[in-house]
Amino acid sequence: MDDIEAMFAVRGVTREQLRYVPDEHGGAIAGELVVVDRDRETGEKIEIDCTRFGSGAYTVPPDVEHLQFKTKAKFVLAIETGGVFDRLNRHKYWEKANCILVAMGGVPTRACRRFIRRLSEEHKLAVYAFVDGDPTASRTSTHPQGRLRQRGAHQPFYCVPNARFLGVMPQDIIDYDLQKATTP
Secondary structure: HHHHHHHOOOOOOOOOOOOOOOOOOEEEEEEEEEEEEEEOOOEEEEEOOOOOOOOOOEEEOOOOOOOOOEEEOEEEEEOOOOOHHHHHHOOOOOHHEEEEEOOOOOOOOOHHHHHHHHHHHHOOOOEEEEEEOOOOHOOOOOOOOOOOOOOOOOOOHOOOOOOOOOOHHEEEHHHOOHHOOOOO
């Protein structure tokens, strides 16, 4: 499928448009965002307020191209781990910081990365990726910036080039003598 996708990508066709959607669980979203979706049967617009999920969150669907966004947020905080996302959501950090929280679930899905990129570009939002310092993630730019061969790297609109990394980075382990406090 990767080869077929690469062939069609030359013409701007995504695997989602080819109706090949892998079993991906998109990211969880909480915060200052209204997602405008549509009812599949009637086509009626549905506004989904991401501040109104109680202890839960909105889940990014496999195809995000038809979505519209309303937001006054100042930035997107893309969070690698679900535990950190849950804690920040529970404390309504998004309200205090006027932001949108996105749980990437480790390696984010194509839909999650495209969702973040569209938010960033369409609303001129800064994107900060809060990661745990995994050298694989930062060196291969697995997170919002994409990965070679896997997850649509040959289609640049799945990347988030303006994302900035936050958290412990591999070089920090050396710079701050953290070798004994981290897993090799």
